[in-house]
Amino acid sequence: MRGYSDLAEELRRRNARSVALQFPEGLKRRAGEIALFLKGEGFSVVVCGDPCYGACDLASDVIPHVDALVHFGHTPVGGEDEKVIFETYPIDFDPDVLKEAVPLLKQRRVGLVTTAQHVHLVPGMVQKLRELGVVAVTRRGSRGCGEGQVLGCAFGAAHIPDVEEILFVGTGLFHPTGVRLATKKRVVALDPLAGTAREVDEERFLRQRFGLVERARSARLFGLIVSTKTGQCRLALAQKLASRCRNAVVVAMREVDPDELLNLGFPAYVNFACPRLAYDDQSRFPAPVLSPCEFEILLGERDFSSYEIDEMP
Numbered sequence: 001m002r003g004y005s006d007l008a009e010e011l012r013r014r015n016a017r018s019v020a021l022q023f024p025e026g027l028k029r030r031a032g033e034i035a036l037f038l039k040g041e042g043f044s045v046v047v048c049g050d051p052c053y054g055a056c057d058l059a060s061d062v063i064p065h066v067d068a069l070v071h072f073g074h075t076p077v078g079g080e081d082e083k084v085i086f087e088t089y090p091i092d093f094d095p096d097v098l099k100e101a102v103p104l105l106k107q108r109r110v111g112l113v114t115t116a117q118h119v120h121l122v123p124g125m126v127q128k129l130r131e132l133g134v135v136a137v138t139r140r141g142s143r144g145c146g147e148g149q150v151l152g153c154a155f156g157a158a159h160i161p162d163v164e165e166i167l168f169v170g171t172g173l174f175h176p177t178g179v180r181l182a183t184k185k186r187v188v189a190l191d192p193l194a195g196t197a198r199e200v201d202e203e204r205f206l207r208q209r210f211g212l213v214e215r216a217r218s219a220r221l222f223g224l225i226v227s228t229k230t231g232q233c234r235l236a237l238a239q240k241l242a243s244r245c246r247n248a249v250v251v252a253m254r255e256v257d258p259d260e261l262l263n264l265g266f267p268a269y270v271n272f273a274c275p276r277l278a279y280d281d282q283s284r285f286p287a288p289v290l291s292p293c294e295f296e297i298l299l300g301e302r303d304f305s306s307y308e309i310d311e312m313p
């Protein structure tokens with residue numbers, strides 16, 4: 001993220017007088033100080049207080065009321081309003097930490113992927129790996145991602161045809177598991193902040209998803225959840241699947257909230273909003289929430305052996 005003064009300068013360059021600030025949950029605590037700084041610089045400032053998890057969820061209802069929306073912490077996913085300014089939140093680490101991953105790699109030529117927080121370090125990582133005897137290959141990601149960058153809903157940067165192994169550098173298990181399922185290649189995940197590396201095993205994830213599909217089989221009514229957020233709306237796909245199942249109904253909502261799913265009372269749902277909702281938040285939901293691919297398995301249109309991780313176009 002650039003300094004606050006540089007941000008103020010950018011806003012002046014755009015002749016923006018009124019500005020809205022939107023933060024992901026992890027950065028919201030910065031909202032007050034940044035808002036006060038910009039107010040002190042003469043801007044009229046509004047902080048967007050609703051939950052936000054990605055650039056797919058821009059505060060579109062606020063945009064018409066301001067000259068600029070500053071969206072913090074994410075890179076654009078495409079199709080954004082020209083009023084939107086993206087302020088990424090890069091997190092540095094010492095590239096020396098890559099030494100921890102090298103003993104786990106079986107190949108000397110691997111694909112390299114990371115998340116938005118570390119994507120600025122990709123050239124340095126490639127160089128460090130070369131010093132360690134590993135040729136790292138990168139490609140530009142899908143959904144507006146930069147070189148080597150993946151999102152929880154877009155693993156395009158990992159589809160590198162001439163490598164058999166991928167090194168994921170970042171925190172958490174969801175992204176590397178997604179890379180493994182999207183590419184079917186061996187994946188080593190390095191957490192650069194903890195300094196730990198491991199080979200990714202998707203078996204537990206797949207067992208849980210298989211169990212969920214089986215639980216949903218007895219349902220006589222399915223709610224196909226479509227999000228109305230700017231970059232999450234997959235209405236056409238939901239309608240297509242609804243047309244293939246007489247017990248399926250499309251449900252449009254902004255926040256996919258456990259209480260709302262409880263109120264709706266469907267015995268099972270299929271998620272067409274952010275793919276991570278179905279995968280990460282199942283324990284919060286009152287009923288099985290399947291991915292579109294899992295629904296196809298339930299309908300008998302696909303075999304579990306051809307399981308695919310859900311990705312946004």
Ligand code: SF4
Pocket residue numbers: 053054055056057077151152153154231232273274275276312
């Ligand atoms: S759809 Fe989900 S994973 Fe994709 S950018 Fe939005 S919040 Fe992130």
